[in-house]
Amino acid sequence: MTDFIDFELKEIISNDRLHQVTEIKQIVTDKTKVNSNELREIDREYLSWGDTVHYQKRPIIVNGCQGGLIFDDEGHSYIDTGMWHSSCNFGYRNPEIETAVVKQMGILPQANGDFLHQEKLLIAKEVVNAIYERTGVKGRVSFNVGGALVVEDALKIVRKNTGKNKVAVMMGAYHGRSLGTLNLSSSHRYREYYNEFPEKSIMFPFANCQQCFYEKERESCDLYCAKMIRKAFSNEYYGIASVNSSEVGAVVIEPCQGRGYTIPPKDFYRNFVEDLKQRNILVIDDEIQVGMYRTGKLFAFEHFGFVPDIITLSKSFTNGLSPVSLVWAREDLVHPEKFTPGHAHSNFANHPLGTASALASWRYMLAQNYETSIPQKSQYFLEQLQTLQARYPFVYSVDGLGLLLNMVFADEKGQPYNNSANLAAAIAQDNDFIWDNQTWRMILQTGGYNLNVIKLAPHLDITYEEIDRMIGVLNQVLQKLGKELR
Ligand SMILES: Cc1ncc(COP(=O)(O)O)c(C=O)c1O
Missing domain, CATH: 3.40.640.10 (Type I PLP-dependent aspartate aminotransferase-like (Major domain))
Incomplete structure (x- = not known):
């Protein structure tokens, strides 16, 4: 972030303001010095918990994001399948928009x-x-x-x-x-x-x-x-x-x-x-x-x-x-x-x-060419979700329109597995999964009337390789979820 700010601001602001950039850099550096346990302590003592953060037992402390990925201050990389509830459709730190x-x-x-x-x-x-x-x-x-x-x-x-x-x-x-x-x-x-x-x-x-x-x-x-x-x-x-x-x-x-x-x-x-x-x-x-x-x-x-x-x-x-x-x-x-x-x-x-x-x-x-690219990616994504559905009996249905997709957890009669989506999200967020020799964690959005739906909304420029990675990690999450639902 700081490199980017440096580069851009040097181009566009006058020299007499450059000292302000140095100050901003100092603040960012200082901020990252506080360790996560101290930060969680502040959260426990000073914040009112009316927001949705505390749906998670152990909220992550983010310190970076790029494209479809989020990074925390403990060195984990998260594949974000929800993009902040579709608030960042065009990717985190999209260079054109950020510039x-x-x-x-x-x-x-x-x-x-x-x-x-x-x-x-x-x-x-x-x-x-x-x-x-x-x-x-x-x-x-x-x-x-x-x-x-x-x-x-x-x-x-x-x-x-x-x-x-x-x-x-x-x-x-x-x-x-x-x-x-x-x-x-x-x-x-x-x-x-x-x-x-x-x-x-x-x-x-x-x-x-x-x-x-x-x-x-x-x-x-x-x-x-x-x-x-x-x-x-x-x-x-x-x-x-x-x-x-x-x-x-x-x-x-x-x-x-x-x-x-x-x-x-x-x-x-x-x-x-x-x-x-x-x-x-x-x-x-x-x-x-x-x-x-x-x-x-x-x-x-x-x-x-x-x-x-x-x-x-x-x-x-x-x-x-x-x-x-x-x-x-x-x-x-x-x-x-x-x-x-x-x-x-x-x-x-x-x-x-x-x-x-x-x-x-x-x-x-x-x-972008979204009217063409998104339906094609949607079809590919949905086919991969259907493969997972065929593999896991607790996946009752999958559906999608564009890059808005869902996976419903229910038994064969459609009886929802209550809270199963929350369980899946916790598994995805708190465990390491290997894909292509790298370690990943995953952010899953949860929903449904019985908290039994995984909601997928990846960034709209997602590549086919990224879809494969998302599905590969989701597959491993579902393997673990299956054991918990038994
Ligand atoms: C469809 C819809 N309408 C309204 C809102 C409220 O937006 P905000 O949280 O920015 O107030 C949301 C937020 O998730 C939403 O999804």
């Missing part, structure tokens, strides 16, 4: 959000045009900090335009953990300690065909879950709508769910979205985790034949280099006369280091 941020650091590292700056305007224009090309719908964007806040902005747009507070979501969905987005995210556990949520959304069963809420089989269900959503709006005595009216302002969709990287059937949304739109119910499409080519298309909704009214982006929007996030909405919903200045604001919403990383990530992404 843009380092350059911005030397030109405009700070800017009051009350002004405009070039990168903010250019990324806005490029996103709006890309959505127009794909949908024929002209919109506008605004920025905020992190995923939850742009989802909240989307809800504000709904309230402003429909006058309604209530929205519908899918069971299993995740839209954030701020007080506002907790009305949407499905897990009861997130709300458990925080009293009432009067605006909690209406939740419909999602097309999770590996674990169907209605206990139906995909081959014969005729998309019963989608029909039930439509039906819920069809009669006033079902409590949310009548022929001409509805209590719901919007339906919030996470096209493939982050909970288990669950991929619904291609015609799931088509079965009810149009019907809802005709009732003037807006469609919010949360692409925070599955957008930015994760599924092989720029936006996941493109696979499913519906056009959203509002779209949210975060995570890989800046390739994880900044929390700057974005909400796009149809022109008529956010025209400045309607959505007047000050409706959405946070001091750091369009931080120039964030807009620079967003613009560089966007341009990097569009310059």
Whole structure:
């Protein structure tokens, strides 16, 4: 890192600032001097544990990352199969994106959000045009900090335009953990300690065909879950709508769910979205985790034949280099006369280091051939996962759309092995595995309604050799897991 900073900054900043770089280097060097046991002691004594770090018995202390790898301060190299929940689709320390941020650091590292700056305007224009090309719908964007806040902005747009507070979501969905987005995210556990949520959304069963809420089989269900959503709006005595009216302002969709990287059937949304739109119910499409080519298309909704009214982006929007996030909405919903200045604001919403990383990530992404390369890699990856499925009886199913893939652990009747994914993740993280004469550890993301799903989201430039290595190490993890599940 320091070498890179040296090289780049020497190019772009004046000599009188070079002493600052030396100071930064000193801080980085000092930081790495503290040993991991001391650091863990600080964690035990000084940190509140409300975040997700402490899902792990022994959190790793990272001190480096590159491409699809993470390094810890005890000398272990980890193959990252999840890329920070798809926050770094274009690889850790992607040189093109990082260079843009380092350059911005030397030109405009700070800017009051009350002004405009070039990168903010250019990324806005490029996103709006890309959505127009794909949908024929002209919109506008605004920025905020992190995923939850742009989802909240989307809800504000709904309230402003429909006058309604209530929205519908899918069971299993995740839209954030701020007080506002907790009305949407499905897990009861997130709300458990925080009293009432009067605006909690209406939740419909999602097309999770590996674990169907209605206990139906995909081959014969005729998309019963989608029909039930439509039906819920069809009669006033079902409590949310009548022929001409509805209590719901919007339906919030996470096209493939982050909970288990669950991929619904291609015609799931088509079965009810149009019907809802005709009732003037807006469609919010949360692409925070599955957008930015994760599924092989720029936006996941493109696979499913519906056009959203509002779209949210975060995570890989800046390739994880900044929390700057974005909400796009149809022109008529956010025209400045309607959505007047000050409706959405946070001091750091369009931080120039964030807009620079967003613009560089966007341009990097569009310059790759992802629409072709990702489906090919996806097919290869899925075939390898199917080989593992054939080898291990506790692997109930595998699935994938682009480089969003899952592996479900259940018995032959589909009964989930509770917590098995957590067990697999601990095995992967805390043991050494040999591949190609080198020692590796592995980061596995866990999910599923019973913590029985491994979620795979490697970086989008993954090579076939890296896929083989990932599968080779995963195979060894599954061997160990099989012994524990017996
Ligand atoms: C689909 C989706 N929406 C919203 C969020 C919330 O984003 P953040 O954690 O940045 O608030 C997430 C985060 O994982 C997400 O996956």
